[in-house]
Amino acid sequence: MPLIWGEGERTALRSVAITLVCGLAAGAVSCGCGGRTAMPEAGGGPTDAVPADLPFTVTDNVTPDPADPRADVFVPGMRKAGVRGFVRVALVSADPAPPFRGQSTWTLYVSDLDAVGIPSATLSLSPYVPDHGHGAATKPVVTAGDLPGVYVAAPVSLTMQVLWVTTVDVTLPDGRTDSVEFGFLIGA
Numbered sequence: 001m002p003l004i005w006g007e008g009e010r011t012a013l014r015s016v017a018i019t020l021v022c023g024l025a026a027g028a029v030s031c032g033c034g035g036r037t038a039m040p041e042a043g044g045g046p047t048d049a050v051p052a053d054l055p056f057t058v059t060d061n062v063t064p065d066p067a068d069p070r071a072d073v074f075v076p077g078m079r080k081a082g083v084r085g086f087v088r089v090a091l092v093s094a095d096p097a098p099p100f101r102g103q104s105t106w107t108l109y110v111s112d113l114d115a116v117g118i119p120s121a122t123l124s125l126s127p128y129v130p131d132h133g134h135g136a137a138t139k140p141v142v143t144a145g146d147l148p149g150v151y152v153a154a155p156v157s158l159t160m161q162v163l164w165v166t167t168v169d170v171t172l173p174d175g176r177t178d179s180v181e182f183g184f185l186i187g188a
Contacts, residue, residue: 065184076094077093085113093106103157104154105155109149118173119148120144121171123171124139125167127166168182
């Protein structure tokens with residue numbers, strides 16, 4: 001018999017998943033891991049490093065939402081590889097977090113495959129509701145952040161309690177393009 005998840009169960013499960021991930025991250029920090037932080041690539045392959053001078057951490061361990069496998073469980077710093085393999089994009093933070101119904105501000109970190117931030121890229125975010133076939137009424141404005149590779153997008157308008165898939169299109173300074181998608185089940 002299939003499980004039927006209500007909004008309360010999804011919210012509780014997301015909270016447990018975020019708590020587990022944060023607890024594991026805190027354990028890694030408290031055990032003395034420092035300097036450069038090793039991260040597994042998507043698919044559990046070899047690890048690479050993130051520059052130690054960044055004021056945030058990233059992880060390639062993106063977990064599908066148990067309520068809908070098209071959605072991700074939000075974890076600050078969740079990172080995905082671009083579909084063309086030129087970049088990696090981390091959703092460093094969402095304010096408010098996790099993303100919920102309404103407007104939010106997303107901070108993103110765009111890096112090359114060696115985890116070095118890419119300044120002077122052009123980013124465009126396109127929130128979309130695949131089950132309804134429409135996008136958001138407004139498109140986020142993206143500005144460069146204070147560090148190379150950091151970008152801020154606002155407002156990210158997720159106005160319905162449904163699955164939203166936000167495509168982040170990246171145009172590199174040399175003209176190459178790549179994209180990643182972050183999907184979230186949006187609650188009240």
